[in-house]
Amino acid sequence: MAELKLHILKPSVNNMAARVFVRAAKLKFVEDDAWGKTRSPEYLKKNPAHMTPMIEMKGLPNGVIWESCAIMQYLSNKHGLTRFYPKAAAKRAMIDSAMFYLIGTLYPLVARATYPVLGFAQYAGEVGSSNLDASHKAEAQAAAKAAIAEPLDVFHKFFMGGGKFIGGAKPSIADIRLAATLEFLNVVDYDLPAWAKTYMANMEKALGKAYAEPAADVRGYIAHVRSQAK
Ligand SMILES: N[C@@H](CCC(=O)N[C@@H](CS)C(=O)NCC(=O)O)C(=O)O
Incomplete structure (x- = not known):
């Protein structure tokens, strides 16, 4: 193996x-x-x-x-890949905090906003997976989409703090996790703030094919979903 x-x-x-x-x-x-x-x-x-x-x-x-x-x-x-995940405890804590915040707060909102369009199942207990009618589901989806702006701003102002990436001058594992997450927002035509568009472009530029190749699979799926919706 x-x-x-x-x-x-x-x-x-x-x-x-x-x-x-x-x-x-x-x-x-x-x-x-x-x-x-x-x-x-x-x-x-x-x-x-x-x-x-x-x-x-x-x-x-x-x-x-x-x-x-x-x-x-x-x-x-x-x-020992400290360029992606710094060893110093305080710097590492920022990366960990950004990733936990993403998984616990941002991602559930992204899932609620995008999964109905992507055709992915939502978790038990979510409005999207319930027997409620379409208008309730649409309301929950819209509320999740609207709520994304706040954590996004937190990533920008707190975790990046004016720097290019959460990791500073170079992308960290938290950046890889954030940029990948934001890819899904295209499926709901989410209007990313200008800084986030620049950030995504910087991520792709910094990582090149390593980013572009897996991103192409996600983008290809989104394009397929869009073509089916027409
Ligand atoms: N928090 C997890 C989420 C993983 C997850 O939800 N994986 C889904 C795909 S997006 C999956 O493998 N689903 C297959 C299944 O549950 O059978 C992570 O970041 O890895």
């Missing part, structure tokens, strides 16, 4: 983050497309949470880990 096996779903921005990272870090890896496999007995045996991205690697206590941010943290730690 290859040293690092990454199980992925190509249309997903959670996956895009891990896929951009392994490329940007120039790690040796193989990718396995998990489309249609995540609920199979074989996959569930490895990962009862049926999540992608998931890495499979010798030395991990249970053989695999999932969660995009944990994957990037682990691989950075393992390979």
Whole structure:
């Protein structure tokens, strides 16, 4: 088995983050497309949470880990990639805070705003997955879309603080996670503030093909969804 096996779903921005990272870090890896496999007995045996991205690697206590941010943290730690994940405790704390804030606050809003259009299922207990009528679902989706502006502004003002990236002059793992997340907003024609458009362009410029290749899969999916809606 290859040293690092990454199980992925190509249309997903959670996956895009891990896929951009392994490329940007120039790690040796193989990718396995998990489309249609995540609920199979074989996959569930490895990962009862049926999540992608998931890495499979010798030395991990249970053989695999999932969660995009944990994957990037682990691989950075393992390979000493301090340019993506600084070692100094205070700098690292900023990256961790940005990623937890993204996963806990920004991403749920992005999911509520975009998943109905992307055709992805929402979590149990969400208005989007309930039996409420279409107008309630549309209201919840619009409210989530409107609420995205605040955390976005927090990323800009607090985590970037006038710098180019959360990581300062160069992209960190938190930047990879943020830029990938923002890719989904295109599907709902979200009007990104000017700074965010510049930020996305800077990310793609800084990471080149490492960013563009996985982004093309997400963008391709969005284009497909749009073509079906016509
Ligand atoms: N917080 C997780 C989210 C992962 C996630 O939601 N993965 C979805 C794709 S976007 C998945 O693998 N779904 C397949 C399934 O549940 O069977 C991360 O950042 O990795």
